[in-house]
Amino acid sequence: MTSNHLATELPSWSKLQQLHDTKGAKYDLRQAFKADPKRFEKYSEQFKGTKTDASLLVDYSKNLIDDEVLKTLLDLAREAKVEEQRDAMYAGVKVNSSEGRSVLHIALRDLPEKFKSKAEGVDEVKPELEHIKAFSDAVRSGSHKGYSGKQIKSIVNIGIGGSNLGPLMVTQALKPYAKKDLEAHYVSNIDGTHLAEALRACDPETTVFIIASKTFTTQETITNANSARDWFLKTAKDESHISKHFVALSTNVKEATAFGIDKANMFKFWDWVGGRYSLWSAIGLSIAIVIGYENFEQLLLGAHELDVHFKEAPLEKNIPVLLATIGIWYNNFFDAQSYAQLPYDQYMHRFAAYFQQASMESLGKGVTKNGKRVDYQTGEVLWGEPGTDGQHAFYQLIHQGTKLIPCDFIAPIETQNPLGKHHDILLSNFFAQPEALAFGKTAEEAKGELSAQDQSNDFLIQSKIFTGNRPTNSILAQKITPATLGALIALYEHKIAVQGFIWNVNAYDQFGVELGKVLAKKILPALEAGDPNKPGDHDSSTSGLISYYLKNRKGH
């Protein structure tokens, strides 16, 4: 299923522009809620797993939308053939056209084999899960021992981008499910500090290194893995001990073998698993080790149930489609420059960082799948920090700044750590912030709060006005369990897919990360040679910086 369109050519695009100009820009949420007491019921959806405890309530009523806007957004989705593109993706059609690959992270979690996706390797998913189960069980139970017979106490996942952010985010978000006597470290940065700090906390006799790299050629990961091996061999001495302490997660068996990893210690996945969608694959091995295979399976099943919802719910009730199209409403018609994910759950502190890669690497594209340059905005700039920390840092700008920043607020109903009044206080903030953003404070109200003397102080009155009409979605999860987290991640993955379908960009390649890598490889020899007078052939700025670095570096 290919589509040829520029989003601006779809009939509903100009209608949305009109709707924005005639009423969207002036939309008043106070009036909208007053006019329709059932607005919350109308503009909210519940998602409940049937075989898992996944449970989400998504309230999108505090958006600058009415029935006509919503209908037109969904018309836009239909005109862009979102449903057909989704079905093609699920079936295994090579929708990643530039790389000639299917996009089948949904197949990794299709444990009930509902979608019958077709691609080479789909039938290997379950045996590979068995492999993950066997290894994670062995590490957790202590039956997998280090070379000197001791039980494994630490794992170090060495990987970057999609081979790091997913497992890191999930193991943090699900920390209450983690095995207590096992430390997990995640090393991604080429900055030696990252590895050095992790190794300081490890003992070579009781550490397993997980080298996670789809391609197994990524400079940071291979360099870190080599340094980890050197560190290990300094104590272990004998290379034959490596097999008990190093495993590889990769699609590239050849490179992993060349690195010295035993076939039995390789966990494979397939080219139809994009790096930023890979936590469900062997890349999730560290998740299975940390929270146990049964919980890992719940994560997969929760995501699968959301996959079923995305596939089967009519667009009007389809949560990823609703969030995606409402996002487009602001991104393309209100010129919103960014979008914030604000989890009110301390364990989810890497959630926005994870979706920064998933969303921005997927949708940061300027050409359509047919090679036409787009004449509209694509990927949202995604950012966020957990509440309430964010409130005391950057919310001022969201409330009263000049930029429109649509936000998603996410919170669990049940906390993992009941502690006095804490959770109610946290949730009171979770409820209050979207309320304040939507309804603001008028000049009259601001004036009413001032002393008689200050009521004529226009600066004070103006400064205390909250314009309101700042849009938010509020997502309440019952509890951040493995299945609910799986569903939540899948929800946002599909939001990305829908936006990609509508903007008609390939959300599954990443050519934009290449150029900098190539230039760094050209620069490295000059740094190694160390002659400040020979920085290489560059512009005066780059040469000047390299020379300055070479002149001033010490202790090299």
Ligand SMILES: O=P(O)(O)OC[C@H]1O[C@@H](O)[C@H](O)[C@@H](O)[C@@H]1O
């Ligand atoms: O897993 P690999 O092959 O080492 O790749 C890691 C990351 O490498 C980056 O260059 C890519 O942009 C990411 O998409 C990817 O996740």
